[in-house]
Amino acid sequence: MTSNRATSAGLPNVLLTHGLLIVFVILAIGPILTVIMNSFKTTQGIFTGPFVPPTAETFNLQGYENVFKRGEFFLNYQNSLIVTIATTLLVIVLATAAAWALTEYKVRIAPLLAGFFIIGIMLPIRLGTVPILKTMISWGIIDTLLALILVYTAMTLPLAVALMMTYFRSVPTELKEAARIDGAGEFRTLGIAVPIVRPGIAAVASITMLPVWNDLWFPLILAPSRENQTVTLGVQQFVGQFQSDYPALLAALTLGAVPLILLFTVFSRQFIQGLSAGYGK
Structure with a gap:
């Protein structure tokens, strides 16, 4: 019984820790993925949708x-x-x-x-x-x-x-x-x-x-x-x-x-x- 209570009490801390780690990972990897993703686009595709993956219209290897x-x-x-x-x-x-x-x-x-x-x-x-x-x-x-x-x-x-x-x-x-x-x-x-x-x-x-x-x-x-x-x-x-x-x-x-x-x-x-x-x- 005591063990279950301790586990329940520690669950919010675990969720908070993992949530913060996920946020830091997104902040660290997000800009890198954005640069790599936009490198496969046309100039128009970069400015119209910088956070959108390349599509059939915007995909380009000219860069x-x-x-x-x-x-x-x-x-x-x-x-x-x-x-x-x-x-x-x-x-x-x-x-x-x-x-x-x-x-x-x-x-x-x-x-x-x-x-x-x-x-x-x-x-x-x-x-x-x-x-x-x-x-x-x-x-x-x-x-x-x-x-x-x-x-x-x-x-x-x-x-x-x-x-x-x-x-x-x-x-x-x-x-x-x-x-x-x-x-x-x-x-x-x-x-x-x-x-x-x-x-x-x-x-x-x-x-x-x-x-x-x-x-x-x-x-x-x-x-x-x-x-x-x-x-x-x-x-x-x-x-x-x-x-x-x-x-x-x-x-x-x-x-x-x-x-x-x-x-x-x-x-x-x-x-x-x-x-x-x-x-x-």
């Missing part, structure tokens, strides 16, 4: 045709893929090695180095745009994808190292000691520990890919030429050039947003589980 004729989205996608994949791999390898060293080797300088990584999380890298630009010019790699890869790696590495350190601390000491007693070297011992910290690696990959793909600042500063433009920069310049062509404008915005939505959809579980588990350790 996407104009985008691929006037823009260079295939090249932009290729550049974004190269930068994102290369940065993610570099961050995973470097963060894993650095976190392993900082947690395993009890040297005096280890806490100081860990502190530097924590400071790197708090300081926004965009404050150093001018020194970064001068460095890339002096190295002769300005307006190249390599410049973007190096900057994004440095930008993401502090958080990745801090996150991986929490996971390596959870690896049982007995496992590592048993591996060393059996004659395993440091690389072999690290290889034994890596499967245990796979959720952390997935979280690192997630927090690296999403900001890198979506960034506009550094592509605009370090790689502005047409052959090195990323998707975000290509969309931004296309929007500036064809503001009166609304179907093409919405099609360009859709092409820029869809990959980011897919990335977040695929890796959202790893992102949330990895971060929550890492910070909870």
Whole structure:
């Protein structure tokens, strides 16, 4: 009887919570769906019924045709893929090695180095745009994808190292000691520990890919030429050039947003589980 009363009393709270979540989902997804839906319409269809799905009279792919004729989205996608994949791999390898060293080797300088990584999380890298630009010019790699890869790696590495350190601390000491007693070297011992910290690696990959793909600042500063433009920069310049062509404008915005939505959809579980588990350790 008491259990039924408690359930009845908690039902309004559950309904209220789910109702608020549904409202927030609509507010978050609604504008995205509206842009995607209107990208398949004629200009007249966009203005006469912006919230109405495309019909036989309003459906039109001319916007996407104009985008691929006037823009260079295939090249932009290729550049974004190269930068994102290369940065993610570099961050995973470097963060894993650095976190392993900082947690395993009890040297005096280890806490100081860990502190530097924590400071790197708090300081926004965009404050150093001018020194970064001068460095890339002096190295002769300005307006190249390599410049973007190096900057994004440095930008993401502090958080990745801090996150991986929490996971390596959870690896049982007995496992590592048993591996060393059996004659395993440091690389072999690290290889034994890596499967245990796979959720952390997935979280690192997630927090690296999403900001890198979506960034506009550094592509605009370090790689502005047409052959090195990323998707975000290509969309931004296309929007500036064809503001009166609304179907093409919405099609360009859709092409820029869809990959980011897919990335977040695929890796959202790893992102949330990895971060929550890492910070909870």
